[in-house]
Amino acid sequence: MTQIGIDIDGIIADTDTAFRKRMGEVFKREFPRDMVREFHYENCFKFNRKEMDIFCNLFLDKELWKSIKLIKGARPTMASLKRKHSLIIITGRPIEVKDVTLEWLRVKKIPFDKLYFMQGRQKHEIARVNKHKFSLFLEDHPDYAYRMANDGVRVLLMDYPWNQRIKNHPNIQRVKNWKQINKILKDSRLL
Numbered sequence: 245m246t247q248i249g250i251d252i253d254g255i256i257a258d259t260d261t262a263f264r265k266r267m268g269e270v271f272k273r274e275f276p277r278d279m280v281r282e283f284h285y286e287n288c289f290k291f292n293r294k295e296m297d298i299f300c301n302l303f304l305d306k307e308l309w310k311s312i313k314l315i316k317g318a319r320p321t322m323a324s325l326k327r328k329h330s331l332i333i334i335t336g337r338p339i340e341v342k343d344v345t346l347e348w349l350r351v352k353k354i355p356f357d358k359l360y361f362m363q364g365r366q367k368h369e370i371a372r373v374n375k376h377k378f379s380l381f382l383e384d385h386p387d388y389a390y391r392m393a394n395d396g397v398r399v400l401l402m403d404y405p406w407n408q409r410i411k412n413h414p415n416i417q418r419v420k421n422w423k424q425i426n427k428i429l430k431d432s433r434l435l
């Protein structure tokens with residue numbers, strides 16, 4: 245059975261929308277997505293010292309993680325993929341949100357075979373250590389995508405403002421949404 249690697253945030257879960265919405269409610273101003281040009285909000289938006297303390301604790305709220313919505317098209321395509329392939333999720337989420345993540349995946353009926361939390365490791369290292377040979381990896385983080393691609397894995401990179409600066413790589417293909425992922429999977433007979 246072939247293996248397909250999948251990231252959660254930005255691929256299955258629309259985490260950025262939920263986080264920016266919460267920041268808007270707490271700090272009473274706009275946090276537009278097109279300003280999120282890299283992975284750390286604190287480098288994209290200005291926070292004063294007091295706000296920074298609040299900001300650091302914002303993402304510990306389990307209700308916030310529960311409120312994250314699915315990205316359109318993720319579930320049906322993953323359900324189809326699961327019939328033919330092993331689906332391996334590797335997430336950069338902190339281990340503190342492991343329970344809420346498992347519960348979220350269950351509630352949202354996301355099919356998968358294995359789930360790894362990075363815990364300080366790199367995604368490609370987790371793949372190597374656990375001897376996963378991915379036919380494909382779905383990712384939105386530019387560095388993880390690049391390293392996985394350098395290890396010979398074909399990567400579909402979901403297009404976001406925070407991954408625009410990545411260099412071209414023969415193993416990386418940029419995609420806009422799950423509809424496009426679906427088409428590529430069908431064309432390559434993975435679906």
Ligand SMILES: [Mg+2]
Pocket residue numbers: 251252253254255383384385
């Ligand atoms: Mg991600």
